[in-house]
Amino acid sequence: MPHGVIEQIPRFLTWYNAAFLLRAASFTLALSAVGSVVGILAGGAIAVLRRTRGWALAPLRGLGTLYVELFRRIPFLVTLLLVFYATQLGGYDMPLFAIGAIAVSLISTAYLAEIVRAGLASVHPNQWHSAAVANFSFMQTLRLVVIPQAWSVVLPPAFGFFIMFLKDTALASQVGVVELTYAGKTLNNRGFAPVLTFGAVLLLYFAMSYPLTLLGRRLEVLVARPRHR
Amino acid sequence: MTYTLQFGQVTRYLPFLAEGGLISLALAFLAFAGGMVLGLLGAMGRTFGPRAVQRGVQAYVVFFTNTPQLVQIYFLFFVLPEAGILLSPFQAVLLGMTLNAGAYLTEIQRAGFATVPRGELDAAETLGMSLTQSVRLVILPHVVKTLYAPLSNQYIIMVLGTSMAAVFGVEELTGRAFSVNAETFRSVEVFSIVGAMYIVLTLIATLALSVVGRLMFRVRMPTL
Amino acid sequence: MPDLAIADLHAAYAGRTVLGGVSLNVASGDVVGMIGPSGSGKSTLLRVLVGLLPPVSGLVTLDGATVDYRRKADVRALRDRLAIVFQQYNLFQNMTALENVMVAPVRIRGRPRTEVRAEAIDLLSRVGLSERMNAYPDQLSGGQQQRVAIARALALKPEILLLDEVTSALDPELVGDVLDVIRGLAAAGMTMLIVSHEMSFIRDVASRVVMMADGSIVEEGRPAEFFREPQTERARAFVGRIRWHRD
Numbered sequence A: 001m002p003h004g005v006i007e008q009i010p011r012f013l014t015w016y017n018a019a020f021l022l023r024a025a026s027f028t029l030a031l032s033a034v035g036s037v038v039g040i041l042a043g044g045a046i047a048v049l050r051r052t053r054g055w056a057l058a059p060l061r062g063l064g065t066l067y068v069e070l071f072r073r074i075p076f077l078v079t080l081l082l083v084f085y086a087t088q089l090g091g092y093d094m095p096l097f098a099i100g101a102i103a104v105s106l107i108s109t110a111y112l113a114e115i116v117r118a119g120l121a122s123v124h125p126n127q128w129h130s131a132a133v134a135n136f137s138f139m140q141t142l143r144l145v146v147i148p149q150a151w152s153v154v155l156p157p158a159f160g161f162f163i164m165f166l167k168d169t170a171l172a173s174q175v176g177v178v179e180l181t182y183a184g185k186t187l188n189n190r191g192f193a194p195v196l197t198f199g200a201v202l203l204l205y206f207a208m209s210y211p212l213t214l215l216g217r218r219l220e221v222l223v224a225r226p227r228h229r
Numbered sequence B: 001m002t003y004t005l006q007f008g009q010v011t012r013y014l015p016f017l018a019e020g021g022l023i024s025l026a027l028a029f030l031a032f033a034g035g036m037v038l039g040l041l042g043a044m045g046r047t048f049g050p051r052a053v054q055r056g057v058q059a060y061v062v063f064f065t066n067t068p069q070l071v072q073i074y075f076l077f078f079v080l081p082e083a084g085i086l087l088s089p090f091q092a093v094l095l096g097m098t099l100n101a102g103a104y105l106t107e108i109q110r111a112g113f114a115t116v117p118r119g120e121l122d123a124a125e126t127l128g129m130s131l132t133q134s135v136r137l138v139i140l141p142h143v144v145k146t147l148y149a150p151l152s153n154q155y156i157i158m159v160l161g162t163s164m165a166a167v168f169g170v171e172e173l174t175g176r177a178f179s180v181n182a183e184t185f186r187s188v189e190v191f192s193i194v195g196a197m198y199i200v201l202t203l204i205a206t207l208a209l210s211v212v213g214r215l216m217f218r219v220r221m222p223t224l
Numbered sequence C: 001m002p003d004l005a006i007a008d009l010h011a012a013y014a015g016r017t018v019l020g021g022v023s024l025n026v027a028s029g030d031v032v033g034m035i036g037p038s039g040s041g042k043s044t045l046l047r048v049l050v051g052l053l054p055p056v057s058g059l060v061t062l063d064g065a066t067v068d069y070r071r072k073a074d075v076r077a078l079r080d081r082l083a084i085v086f087q088q089y090n091l092f093q094n095m096t097a098l099e100n101v102m103v104a105p106v107r108i109r110g111r112p113r114t115e116v117r118a119e120a121i122d123l124l125s126r127v128g129l130s131e132r133m134n135a136y137p138d139q140l141s142g143g144q145q146q147r148v149a150i151a152r153a154l155a156l157k158p159e160i161l162l163l164d165e166v167t168s169a170l171d172p173e174l175v176g177d178v179l180d181v182i183r184g185l186a187a188a189g190m191t192m193l194i195v196s197h198e199m200s201f202i203r204d205v206a207s208r209v210v211m212m213a214d215g216s217i218v219e220e221g222r223p224a225e226f227f228r229e230p231q232t233e234r235a236r237a238f239v240g241r242i243r244w245h246r247d
């Protein structure tokens, strides 16, 4: 252990620093929460769109598929920078958090569209047929039959995705979003030992991610009961 | 003020960027290879090792999969020099990515071990196979078959993950994009081209992996 | 009065012809028994009739009015009058037996819930399931699920009921209960097109038997005569084989 670290500890463990880190951690949480909520809504819409039939919606279906396939192949950092620079073209100042949230949402929409697609596909086609012959519309079939059966398949991976994004949003620090990693860098720049700053940041990520992982596992067991529950 | 996209200024950097793409693939490959070794050791330790080893592996996996790779690399990048270990940015990133991959690959390979069907092992024993024979003829083919798709998937994830090496000044694809951006100030053009290059890069990797899987291991994977 | 006429119907899966010109009339009160080797196109015919598979060509008329399967309105109107029961029951897995029976009348047709509920309870008792109305499909045996499926179809008050091998997926000891329900419907004058491998059952309840082979109808007749002396070679072979197989 390098010199001075032990002596630094009292100076590092202040209410001020703790509050600074915790506030940043809440932004990390908020960023992934926004991404997951937008992702499940927009991604869900794309997944549903891809289930439609008929040529009228064919171009939109194609766009949806393209979006999902392409955005899952671009690194988050690149999407982030693209959003960062693209929003600056408009000439007005967008809050950094909003830039982070847009980038997270763009990516999460693609991933969650895929998760919802798999969930919809897990519902047997005969359920659609049964509904069709009783004159259910597309939307009625989704609402009354398919979604009630698919949500328990969607929930565990979607939750896992939320936890994954908790960590991936660390990259938002690169465009200046004051989330947890950025806060760690800031403290590092203020002269605290990196063992302390990044160590604390790692521990805080762990403190968010690990309990949620355990919760996710409980959730999985809970919803893995028969289809109808 | 209106901004017109001008890709022309960026196109002459395409070869430079493409070379960066190869560095990304190589970085991902090195980290993946190292991670596979770590993962194999981890999976074996976790499955067959004594209690203490199992605990140790579990702690490693839990810690590395529940913290961001970026911060793990930050930690190595800034802390190792203080302990007198001097690594180049490339080495630090490679080390971080390898340790991170090792944790995920431990989990994947452990799951693969767990799916070897008991019945096949029993059959191998009745046929009078030795342990090494049944490992070579029964366990490995089975493990390769079940693990090929998740491992390929992990490699693609890692190719995307290499972009964070740019943060530490490594001149892979994103790192070179930073350089081109600094020279041309055509940020949107640069990063959309680079985004497209990652798409092409991962598509090529997916395609290659699926061909190799089909020819060498008789594994069928969806090509996209 | 329902009068279903099918003329020269062709259908295909991905370009492969599966129905090659089927013609058949189902008049009001008819109970048509359809037999034939597996893969001969019986299910496909029913799927086309209820609009799950658009026909390649041919004419389907209901009471003399042509059904244009490309028009949504036509298909909707048709499905208001025709109901189908599938071989695999296909009950909605997220609903209880009672909800399965009630959902379409209430949510799709907008009928009053209390009225439908009384009818549904009555239907479920008639198929012998008054005890299990609040069970989910995965808590019911195959035979029970199939009887719920029949009740669900009947709740739509169809003029014609199509039944596709409704006992084929059932354990032998469960077949009887389901056949009894259908016998009851026949006795009550329900117009039905029944695809089945239960020869003795077809002989008892059907007013007419048709045999499909390779995507078309190869023989048609009254049950007693058809089973005593089939006219075509294929029917003879099929009936002979089945009979020895069953008894």
Ligand SMILES: Nc1ncnc2c1ncn2[C@@H]1O[C@H](COP(=O)(O)OP(=O)(O)O)[C@@H](O)[C@H]1O
Pocket: C013, C014, C018, C036, C037, C038, C039, C040, C041, C042, C043, C044, C045
């Ligand atoms: N969904 C499908 N896609 C492609 N071919 C099918 C499909 N369903 C049935 N077929 C084919 O159509 C033919 C008729 O099948 P089917 O109508 O189910 O026969 P049956 O009900 O008389 O046993 C068979 O050759 C079968 O393989």
Ligand SMILES: [Mg+2]
Pocket: C042, C043, C044, C165
């Ligand atoms: Mg059939």
